[in-house]
Amino acid sequence: MDLTSEFPSPQATALQLSLLFALAVLAQWLLRAWLASRQIRHVARHRHQVPDAFARRVKLAAHQKAADYTLAKGRVSLLDMTLSAVVVLAWTLLGGLDALNQGLLDLMGTGLAQQLALLATFAAISSLVELPLSLYQTFVLEQRFGFNQMTLRLWLTDALKSALVGAVIGLPIAALILWLMASAGPLWWLWAWAVWTGFNLLLMWVFPSFIAPLFNKFEPLADEALKARVSTLMQRCGFEAKGLFVMDGSRRSAHANAYFTGFGHSKRVVFFDTLLKQLGCDEVEAVLAHELGHFKHRHILKRMLLMFAASLAGFALLGWLSQQLWFYSGLGVRPSLDLALGQTGAGIGLGNEALALLLFLLATPVLSFFVTPLFSALSRRDEFEADAYAMQQADGAHLASALLKLYEDNASTLTPDPWYVSFYYSHPPALDRLARMPAPSTTST
Ligand SMILES: [Zn+2]
16 A cells, blocks of 8 residues: 555655646746747737838838847847746756755854855856846847947946945845844744835835935936926826936936836936937926826835735745745755754744745746736736826827837837737737827927
């Protein structure tokens, strides 16, 4: 009689997890590759002709540039998704994380310092692995289509600054969370979640005033005519902001944007200088009205609450998983059991907090990928709501012409694959958005 089939051993559960995880990574890769190749074929098929709806407004050359840019990005994404699947497997089932952990244990012994070193070296190695593709994207792909404005020197300073800011902010919060995991008892995950949430709120508050200025210059909007238009619009919408700023986005990229940042009374509106260069006054007003629509409909607040709820569920799940031996061995690492079992009832997590955290960060995106379409759909619905609001508060014809200009200047394709759109697109395609707007204005001040 085979008893093992009735009472699965920890080894059997671990083996099942390994198998399931490998299958999930493969399924994710297949789905991503299928969607990317659909997008590539769809855009290539429509490359020769501007879609009828845009025929009068968009030149063939611009349409073809957008197609070529989309195709080039699509090919890079095939490489990117393959690399990330290999990297996830290399860290987990192929033993990368285990080797790193054991090496650091030999070097430093057990303790908080070793755990922090594990997190830091993991982060450093991950960025090094991503480096070549990131360089290629900026200096080959973006360069070829005329979007890159960065010098190698600026790119390097950016990378150094980000690493420094990441270490200064990240290490203390990581140390605090590791300490809570080890010392706050069975409900540590609740405390850790509270700390994490508080930290994120703090970051939103300090980001505009302290972190963003490390990377860009922010100057008060000087254009008086535009300032008057924007202020009237904001009053009309009952919106208070501490200031209107222009950011030197053109230092890095020709892509244009506008955004709100901060919350409460530290809210500010930031225009990329590239946006102000491309759009007329009426159009900037319409774009801002769209952004105000997101505020009026509380999209940002809702997204924040959703994020906090999701991270609560994540921490609770981590709290449970970190106590399961099969979670470690199933994902290719050996936890330090002598440490954990040395203290009665302390559980497997003890001494293995950083391992649990990293395994969780590696494994969950593989699964959460499959709910991407749900979040994309919610986001597209929000965009329609913001468009509708913008058409009430500003001129819809100018919103339409701004949208068309931004599509053209950013070389966004007008003919995306519908499956690709429903899976990934956070914004509805141009055709769907313009269908709900008046005809694009031909004049703009
Ligand atoms: Zn929007």
